[in-house]
Amino acid sequence: MNSDHQLHSDLATLTGRADRAVELSGLLPPGRLVETDEDEGRPTLWMTSGPASADLWTAAHKAHGRTGLWPLLLEPLPRDDDFRPWESGELDLETTTSPDLHDHAALLATWWAGHTEVDPDTDPLPETERIAVTAPYGQRWPGLAPGSPFTAEPATFAAEYASHLTDRNPIMRLGMAAAGRGADALAAVGWTGPANHTDDTGEIAAVVRSWEDRFGAMVVGVGFADLYVSVAAPPSTLQEALHVAAEHFAFCPDNIWQNSHPHTLAAYAERLVGLNSWEFWWD
Template sequence: MLWLSDGEPDGQTVERLRANHASSGLWPMLIGDDPGWDDAPPGVVREPSPRHPWVRPFYPLLRESLGKPRLRWFELPQAEPWLADRWAEEVADNEANDYWAPQERVSALAPFGAAWPGLAPAADPLGEPLAIADWHAAMMLQENWLGRPRLALFEGASSSEALAAARWAPAENDNFLAHIQVLQSWEQRFGARVVALKPDTLYLSVSAPPATPEHAVHVTCEHLAFCPDAVWQCSDSFQDHAEGLIGSPCWGFWWD
């Protein structure tokens, strides 16, 4: 279910393992730094503990998994209805917030006002998805985005399936299946690939990002529903987040 490196990886190793994904069925992910790494003997699969509760998603309890059927994709919640529901909640909160002037609110900037605009159309690719993923991983390692990361391999036909195998859920949110379905949709429309994880952060490479302001605004509607904190706390505003998506090969999501 999980292979975890004993030490910090390098970009060439990540690239080689990703190139072998088609034959190995194992998708490489960078796992952000955690002081608990030093307490784990090599090769030991740790269980959750009060000291390291965030380890839970990456280390499923094997005794609870034995005999259980694998995740069946037809049982996943559909991405768009879930996003539409989350969108309605966020827009309602935004409308009720006096901090934003009427012209700054989501309803003044989104394609159809407060109404859910539907899924954004696919974009034209800037490059091959695996090559963009390798570039993103190498850049994160070189710029020390993750502290002292480890390299994990999870079984899955795609990066979203590998994330499902990791049982990852953002922060304290246990409804990870809906997030997985959205990621699968982004893989298809925007060439997105899961590159790295932290307990509350998700990093994606994107080979087909929006190229126009109008398209970026539409995609931002999905980002707002998927991870509101990425729009409200990691950007200055809804419009600022949209502008940052134009041509960007990297999407980051952070849950408070």
């Protein structure tokens, strides 16, 4: 285990409060603070030195209300020995703004318009095929999907999903971010996974906040350009799923363009019905 002195020093640096480490004494294995690789490198999260179990994630989450530290299962870039971006500190706090500054509905509508715009000079697909990708909506933004009743406590699904993720990738480590909720942890650590979509992770966090409120979503893990979210209230019908899929397309078009076969909103929506986890990947 970490020495209590070092753990308290690390977490006091991260949170600005020395008492936050008390709840985690004896719980966390060896680890260290991670600093950004910017010129003015700043501590952004605390990370275990080795793999973490789902039970550790769950215990750290249960303590969140007292510690103010949100647990994240951290996944490195595949086939990378340097555990990027976490070990290398490829994180950016300079361009990340607060989620409070962003309107999630306006962001999704703007992103949707950009992804469905047809440019005959550069688009490899004919206009009819491009519009068919997002059928039945075409270029029309359908607005926000209504929320659904939670079928159980979000933390229940999050713990189950943490177990699934660590079984699937046993090298995941545990990160601790000073954040009041999972969505905000993405901005707090300066994660840059969606940089080719938006260079401000505060925008991503603002949308995920809305999913936390409407669908009982919880951020469980994050990779180099991957986001892993548990969902307590997934869509239960194909019609509901299509509406949610439209938000996913606006948020992460690569989920449909590259990770769905065929590459259509409708095919992607079929996979969302009753699914208690959402995974996103940005190229």
